[in-house]
């Protein structure tokens with residue numbers, strides 16, 4: 001399958017090769033993972049795509065990178081599970097379908113077919129027999145079943161509270177889906193609504209989710225580990241009780257700085273906390289209600305900002321500082337959040353800037369309890385220093401540093417029954433219900449007599465009603481409510497009239513366990529097979545984007561731990577190692593329709609060929625870095641691939657030739673390249689593997705064109721090695737080469753080349769011999785020459801002997817293998 005360029009150089013027909021090898025691969029099915037294989041198992045996974053259009057450059061990048069490892073593992077003799085499916089429920093697909101005036105199912109499954117064809121053209125090393133879509137009833141039946149397992153454990157529950165509301169998508173959002181106060185999906189500013197919603201109790205695992213990050217740290221990127229740490233947000237502090245005149249219950253606050261208690265000069269309750277409404281006097285109630293109207297419009301992020309002017313309302317009551325006995329006015333304000341800590345704080349303006357700003361705005365007293373350094377000219381001082389103004393008859397913190405003052409205060413409060421040391425997490429429970437159509441229905445029936453009743457297992461899946469022709473546009477309540485026949489059921493417990501829950505699950509529920517379903521995707525007796533999970537898992541390498549750092553990756557970790565405790569898996573963590581790939585940008589900007597700088601993957605593939613695009617993506621940079629498509633050269637990659645391919649036509653020795661007697665220099669480079677590639681792949685430096693392969697191509701070309709010649713067995717060995725190395729990134733070119741070298745397909749499954757250790761040893765190094773500081777000889781010696789041998793060789797050298805004539809050797813300094821320094825006189 002070759003032709004000639006106008007300049008007479010042979011080149012292979014890229015398009016014909018793509019068509020040919022796709023047929024061969026479909027027949028050979030080289031990446032089918034065998035559960036019963038005696039080989040050691042490895043599980044390689046990439047984040048499965050949303051089917052919101054055809055594949056784009058991002059998909060091309062992640063799969064090209066991931067394929068390097070998956071293909072390498074096959075060649076290293078592992079049985080590799082590298083599956084792919086579609087995350088096909090959810091808002092992106094649903095919104096796109098509505099925009100295109102299509103039913104989400106038609107739209108989604110149409111896109112899946114397109115993406116599947118593109119993946120196959122792209123030549124990913126996937127076991128396609130295991131594919132499924134999360135919107136298939138045969139999948140979401142088990143999503144619903146798992147929901148019910150969590151429900152039975154009290155890990156899924158319903159509650160009423162103020163939740164994040166996206167006014168554009170008309171649905172609630174989990175905290176993790178609110179980025180800088182905006183909807184993660186559409187960018188609309190998120191507001192709050194009081195609603196009854198379903199939650200997963202992620203907080204039950206807060207400490208463990210945090211602790212296991214220590215084990216993941218070496219194999220996960222620091223960026224993701226730190227993002228998760230911050231998101232879980234563990235802090236140590238105390239709960240302190242402040243008695244309120246005329247009220248039995250004290251106000252309990254959460255503080256990370258109990259050492260500053262002497263400086264608490266007022267108190268603040270979240271304006272939207274129930275406590276504010278309970279505390280407020282009749283005179284102040286109207287003011288609080290007016291204020292609340294404003295507060296509800298704010299996002300949490302802007303509420304917590306230190307930059308905003310402080311607002312609030314006096315509630316008309318006072319609480320008592322338990323250490324100073326002072327009466328503290330109690331305010332309602334927006335800078336305290338209702339769902340963090342206890343929703344109330346002791347305000348210490350001397351040590352906290354937001355409290356300082358509030359005190360300034362409301363003319364409240366400031367008492368410093370930590371001595372700032374002499375040159376300090378700021379407002380609140382948040383640093384460490386000796387305690388001041390912090391003594392009463394029973395406790396004296398004067399002079400203590402923050403840490404000691406904290407523990408002393410906590411011990412005192414505990415003795416007096418005024419408070420206790422506590423640990424607090426910023427992590428909230430995961431709000432999972434959505435008021436949208438395209439998701440797995442929540443398998444609960446609401447009965448006026450029996451309350452929340454799980455749908456019996458034998459009635460799963462609760463299938464999504466088709467609702468063809470219905471208006472699925474977001475309206476704030478679930479479109480499923482309109483399917484009255486579907487909604488109205490009899491209660492499984494009492495047989496009386498009851499209704500189905502009309503909410504659907506967040507897509508992130510679907511993706512929290514999909515990696516388990518790949519193990520036995522057709523099994524209709526169970527969600528997944530524990531034995532197979534033990535055999536294959538946990539996932540050895542997971543490749544995906546950082547945008548899921550605190551979403552998918554945290555949810556999947558939570559699910560795994562919850563399923564472990566239910567006894568369904570024995571893993572503690574789903575992803576042993578995680579590689580986050582950078583983005584493909586264009587001219588320094590994220591590709592987007594509005595900027596008009598999008599690059600179509602399909603067009604690139606047609607213009608340069610699959611292999612050139614893949615090679616370009618892998619070669620451009622280390623996997624974690626962004627790739628600017630404006631800075632790379634797929635045309636250059638295509639030319640390189642032709643150059644590599646031409647080697648396979650020049651080799652004249654027959655297949656199976658023993659490389660033993662071949663040119664040593666070329667053999668050495670070949671074996672060094674293989675060894676280096678092993679190490680580079682293990683450390684995910686795939687771009688350098690490509691660079692080394694290019695060097696090997698150049699060296700082989702030189703050997704052919706120089707004295708070594710095309711018949712030398714080392715030339716065959718080098719060219720075959722190039723084919724194996726290229727099969728990791730450019731599978732079509734590699735197959736063409738392999739075939740031309742006289743082998744059967746497929747190069748993807750040939751064993752990784754053995755490295756001849758002897759060839760890795762450098763032959764000789766040059767040792768310099770100096771006499772009286774002057775170089776008198778250069779010796780070629782073995783790199784592991786002993787000091788004694790080197791010294792003897794140096795002194796025996798005729799040049800050195802001449803220089804020593806008539807002199808006596810006083811001292812010989814030997815630095816094997818590079819230097820000998822002779823001092824004589």
Ligand code: ANZ
Nearest residue numbers: 235254255256257335336337340341343345348351352
């Ligand atoms: C008094 C104090 C003095 C505080 C001081 C800080 C510095 P992290 O570390 O994030 O857990 N806080 C408590 N509950 C809050 C709520 N619902 N909304 C807003 N702020 C709240 O922060 C804990 C600190 O944040 C607590 O410690 C409290 O202010 C405030 F010099 O108490 B501190």
